[in-house]
Amino acid sequence: MQKFLPLSKPTISNETIEEVINVLKSGWIATGPLSQKFEEKLSEYFEGRQALCVTSATAGLKVALMAIGVKAGDEVITTSLTFASTANVIAMLGAKPIFVDIERDSFNIDPNKIAEACTEKTKAIMPVHYAGLPVDLDPIYEIAKAKNLRIIEDAAHAMGSEYKKRKIGTFGDIQVFSFHPIKNMTSGEGGCIVFDKSLTKEKKFIELQRFHGIDRSIWDRFSKNASCYYDVVMPGEKSNMSDLQAAIGIHQLQELEQMNERRRFLAARYRKAFAELSEKISMQAEPEYEFIHSGHLFPICVKDETKRDDFMAFLKENSIGTTPYYMPLHLFSYYKNTFGYNSGMLEHTEYVGKRIVCIPLYTALQEVEQDYIISTIKKFFA
Ligand SMILES: *Cc1c(COP(=O)(O)O)cnc(C)c1O
Numbered sequence: 477m478q479k480f481l482p483l484s485k486p487t488i489s490n491e492t493i494e495e496v497i498n499v500l501k502s503g504w505i506a507t508g509p510l511s512q513k514f515e516e517k518l519s520e521y522f523e524g525r526q527a528l529c530v531t532s533a534t535a536g537l538k539v540a541l542m543a544i545g546v547k548a549g550d551e552v553i554t555t556s557l558t559f560a561s562t563a564n565v566i567a568m569l570g571a572k573p574i575f576v577d578i579e580r581d582s583f584n585i586d587p588n589k590i591a592e593a594c595t596e597k598t599k600a601i602m603p604v605h606y607a608g609l610p611v612d613l614d615p616i617y618e619i620a621k622a623k624n625l626r627i628i629e630d631a632a633h634a635m636g637s638e639y640k641k642r643k644i645g646t647f648g649d650i651q652v653f654s655f656h657p658i659k660n661m662t663s664g665e666g667g668c669i670v671f672d673k674s675l676t677k678e679k680k681f682i683e684l685q686r687f688h689g690i691d692r693s694i695w696d697r698f699s700k701n702a703s704c705y706y707d708v709v710m711p712g713e714k715s716n717m718s719d720l721q722a723a724i725g726i727h728q729l730q731e732l733e734q735m736n737e738r739r740r741f742l743a744a745r746y747r748k749a750f751a752e753l754s755e756k757i758s759m760q761a762e763p764e765y766e767f768i769h770s771g772h773l774f775p776i777c778v779k780d781e782t783k784r785d786d787f788m789a790f791l792k793e794n795s796i797g798t799t800p801y802y803m804p805l806h807l808f809s810y811y812k813n814t815f816g817y818n819s820g821m822l823e824h825t826e827y828v829g830k831r832i833v834c835i836p837l838y839t840a841l842q843e844v845e846q847d848y849i850i851s852t853i854k855k856f857f858a
Pocket residue numbers: 531532533534535558559561562604630632633653654655656666667
């Protein structure tokens with residue numbers, strides 16, 4: 477019997493495992509020297525920009541929104557074809573997520589529809605680089621500049637993605653990355669917030685907010701020469717990254733390019749194999765601007781929406797994991813009940829939302845396994 481091929485699984489090297497064991501033996505597993513080192517490595521990776529680690533991208537997005545002053549009554553523009561946390565963090569601050577439609581072919585937010593969604597209350601725009609395909613950022617940054625808005629890029633899928641020869645995270649306003657194990661790079665759980673070093677106010681705020689509003693890190697307090705006294709200057713969250721997580725992240729960052737290369741190689745094989753199924757399924761369109769896809773997810777649209785559930789069930793019976801990433805957020809009960817959203821609002825998001833399925837893509841997926849997935853999919857549509 478075919479062994480189960482999941483949607484995703486992390487690849488953890490032996491060096492990573494050894495490093496984790498060393499941390500466990502070191503006597504210090506909370507936030508400490510390795511978390512600091514991870515932030516330095518990330519800062520290098522992002523060409524000298526500031527990188528602050530947190531426990532998740534969700535925590536990072538929330539803290540970043542707070543850092544730019546998003547509060548009750550504000551509006552934040554984003555996409556509905558995304559994971560719950562993108563809009564949840566907006567709503568948790570009492571602000572209103574304004575969902576702008578996607579492009580039917582790229583599955584990314586449509587930059588041409590953002591300006592008309594702006595109101596007096598708009599504070600920020602949160603584009604999501606869906607699946608790892610960079611959003612067309614230039615026009616969005618132009619709108620933000622003209623209207624004096626901030627941009628927080630939900631870059632949870634975009635470690636290693638590039639837009640017009642620039643790595644996501646090396647330019648723009650604020651980016652938030654996820655190191656959840658399902659993503660293309662992991663630290664067990666975790667995330668980081670990236671921005672320009674000139675944003676000293678935001679840096680200070682995020683450092684306080686991620687750790688109880690305490691004005692010095694716990695590592696400082698418990699190391700030999702530190703004072704044991706501290707001040708609480710605001711009520712803060714508890715979303716600091718541990719050294720255990722950082723130990724994983726440091727190695728994954730070193731291995732990222734190689735892992736993404738493997739993902740892109742497998743994605744290209746899928747693309748080639750599915751070219752003949754263009755009447756049955758569509759794939760994420762490749763934009764005209766120069767880009768590099770991280771290869772986080774491989775989404776396809778089952779054109780006949782009535783067949784999607786059968787398709788996923790058929791793959792499951794054949795030991796292949798899939799998931800409908802994402803069900804549009806504006807159709808979940810909280811968003812319907814709270815903001816009066818409903819179906820009919822976002823044409824392309826709803827079209828894609830009914831048809832989209834992500835299929836397995838991860839570095840350890842073997843070519844013979846992928847060939848099996850491809851032939852199973854072809855069998856379904858035959
Ligand atoms: C996974 C994900 C998040 C949240 O990441 P966590 O690290 O799990 O909090 C946010 N946005 C998008 C688009 C995601 O896919």
